[in-house]
Amino acid sequence: MLLHYPGSKFRASRDILSLAGDYSEWRDCFAGGASILWRVPRDKRRWINDLDSDVVRFHKSMRDDPEFIEKLDTLCEWARSASEAAIRREWERRKWIWRDTGCPVCMAFCRMFVVGGILLRQRANIASFNASFNNLKSKTRARMDQAREVMQGVQISEGQYYDLLDAPGDGVCCFLDPGYFFEDHYSPYYSIRFGKSHFEELADRLYSCSHHFVMTVNICGLTMRLFERSNRFKVYRRRYYYTLFKSRRRHAWEYIILPN
Secondary structure, eight states: OOSOOTTOOSTTHHHHHHTSOSOSEEEETTOTTOGGGGGSOTTSEEEEEESOHHHHHHHHHHHHOHHHHHHHHHHHHHHHHSOHHHHHHHHHHHHHHHHHHOOHHHHHHHHTTSGGGOOTTTOOOHHHHHHTTTTTTTOOHHHHHHHHHHHTTOEEEESOHHHHHHSOOSSEEEEEOOOOOOSSSOOTTOSSOOOHHHHHHHHHHHHTOOSEEEEEEEOSHHHIIIIISSSSEEEEEEEEEEOSTTOSOEEEEEEEEEEO
């Protein structure tokens, strides 16, 4: 969508949706920026969920509040002609408003400037600002209106991923894209920590899940043990390309996991 979010699967969305099978309801359990929603047909039932209250507030504002688009568009229009110094000052000002009030417009303004969606409540550095300096300027009104249109009719919830796994329904496909896991530390890219015990619980819940699902996850020792070596799931390796800090194109290998 419009949020600059870590691990966005938009480039991989066609690959992921091709593995979703014949579904009538799409459930995104770790929605984040909800970029994959752009490719889900509008005639399907759609349900997105996240535990990050700021992310949920953003998506609900995008869906329900026309003034949200107007205010955000005004900011973007101003940013296209403003100097970097002026934008930096506004960024700092709105960061504190966001922290104190939870304002979704300020949150959107700040998250558009942060590589990987690192929450400014916790950390902000010059590199994260400079790396995505042009991100806000690229958000056109047409793009915002398109995002609002995509969100119409979408069920949005703030809760645990397993609420979607356990909810009854016919023709359901659950998509799961949990945060990156590192063997020796939590990922700095997310405000909600998802650690070793959470992944172990996730593997057990998926094994007993009655719905079809598609999951993407980074490859490491833990995910290799829980998924590739367990014989409980179908596991594929995929290579996806990305750029970081306007550097050369890079690639990363990830698992795509399906029911066995």
